[in-house]
Amino acid sequence: MQMVNFNEEQIIANGAVIYDQRSRIESIADSIWDGGFDLLLFTSSGGSQAMLDPFAFYIRHMSRLPVENVLSANLMTGDCNRITDKTVAFLTSKSGDTAETVKAANWLKEQGVRLFAAVGKENSTLESICDDTIVYGEGRPQELVFYLLIGRILYRSGNFDAYPRFADELKNLAFALAQVRKQADAKCLKYAQDYCKEPYNIWIGSGDLWPTAYSYSMCVLEESQWIRTKSVSSPEFFHGTLELLEDDVCTTLLLTEGPTRAQDERVKEFAARHTKKLTCFDTKEYALPGISDEFRPLLSPVVMAAVLQRISKNIEVITDHSLDIRRYYRKESY
Numbered sequence: 001m002q003m004v005n006f007n008e009e010q011i012i013a014n015g016a017v018i019y020d021q022r023s024r025i026e027s028i029a030d031s032i033w034d035g036g037f038d039l040l041l042f043t044s045s046g047g048s049q050a051m052l053d054p055f056a057f058y059i060r061h062m063s064r065l066p067v068e069n070v071l072s073a074n075l076m077t078g079d080c081n082r083i084t085d086k087t088v089a090f091l092t093s094k095s096g097d098t099a100e101t102v103k104a105a106n107w108l109k110e111q112g113v114r115l116f117a118a119v120g121k122e123n124s125t126l127e128s129i130c131d132d133t134i135v136y137g138e139g140r141p142q143e144l145v146f147y148l149l150i151g152r153i154l155y156r157s158g159n160f161d162a163y164p165r166f167a168d169e170l171k172n173l174a175f176a177l178a179q180v181r182k183q184a185d186a187k188c189l190k191y192a193q194d195y196c197k198e199p200y201n202i203w204i205g206s207g208d209l210w211p212t213a214y215s216y217s218m219c220v221l222e223e224s225q226w227i228r229t230k231s232v233s234s235p236e237f238f239h240g241t242l243e244l245l246e247d248d249v250c251t252t253l254l255l256t257e258g259p260t261r262a263q264d265e266r267v268k269e270f271a272a273r274h275t276k277k278l279t280c281f282d283t284k285e286y287a288l289p290g291i292s293d294e295f296r297p298l299l300s301p302v303v304m305a306a307v308l309q310r311i312s313k314n315i316e317v318i319t320d321h322s323l324d325i326r327r328y329y330r331k332e333s334y
Helices: 008-019 022-035 047-063 099-110 126-131 145-156 164-197 207-222 261-275 291-300 302-321
Strands: 038-040 067-069 085-092 114-119 132-133 201-205 229-233 249-254 277-280
Touching: 008 038, 008 145, 008 164, 008 277, 022 132, 022 145, 038 047, 047 085, 047 145, 047 207, 047 229, 047 302, 085 099, 099 114, 114 126, 114 145, 126 132, 132 164, 132 207, 145 164, 145 277, 145 302, 164 291, 164 302, 201 207, 201 261, 201 277, 207 249, 207 261, 207 302, 261 277, 277 302, 291 302
Parallel strands: 038 067, 038 085, 085 114, 114 132, 201 229, 201 249, 249 277
Antiparallel strands: none
16 A cells, blocks of 8 residues: 655655754764853753753763753743853754744843754744754754764763764664654554544653653644643653553553663553553664664654654544644734
8 A cells, every 4th residue: 555645755855954964063063062061951842842852861861961951931930040151052943933942042142051953944033043053944854963963962972982883874864764654654554543533542651752752642643633632651650640541542652762661661561451442652663774773772762753653644634634734823822
């Protein structure tokens, strides 16, 4: 069966848009390391923040470098008390004009913070504020910018000696993720067919895939498809949400290859006993041609995003509800 809304050549070309900027991204990383810092801060809004959060997770697990990740709206209400003029902040926005992110960028600039942005459009408001900007345009996955940027900083700090090999292999990432989409499509099509009209859904993930579970349930199922969904992290699932499981409760679990995998397996074992509508998406199930096994634990978010995109591309056809339709988001003031 032909896959809907799938263009392998375009996916590979989109990856090259970012990878071709590798030398510039690494030069920026070297400048950040050479300039020194007392805090690496990841701050943005919505799905953009969720895309950044795994990189704060990796820094915590791979090093002792000081790091915080805070939603821009929360940053503006005092949720980070460590900011100085030696702080370096990383922001991202597809449009480059997300209101909360722009406000945070302006405030950080006033504090003397060095700002790096990854944006989807040239000459954006965010680019005009930041010291360094990578414009990815149609480039995907946007995470590739930060695999190169943060990977290089971890390398320079002595915490990621394998980075040069990792970065070389990232040239294959877009191709590998295209193959993941093909491997996942049949399962994702059936998932979309079976569960597109569920009255209530629970989505679960941990570690570097908790932001994926959170953002997919919020930014795709809720925002783009108007499907009622609750997201909960694997460790927190056992402190409330477990009581909602019954035979007919649709439950979706994302399993990472990172250090928190045991938390996901604990959920899987419990949920399999208490609902007949459990679906597990496990990054381990997907081959990544051109990527060494040793680097797979760093790539769970982009592998899972490729898998889940096949749900999105199928579900909008099945429901006849375009992913681009909104009632309120950016439609009225709020």
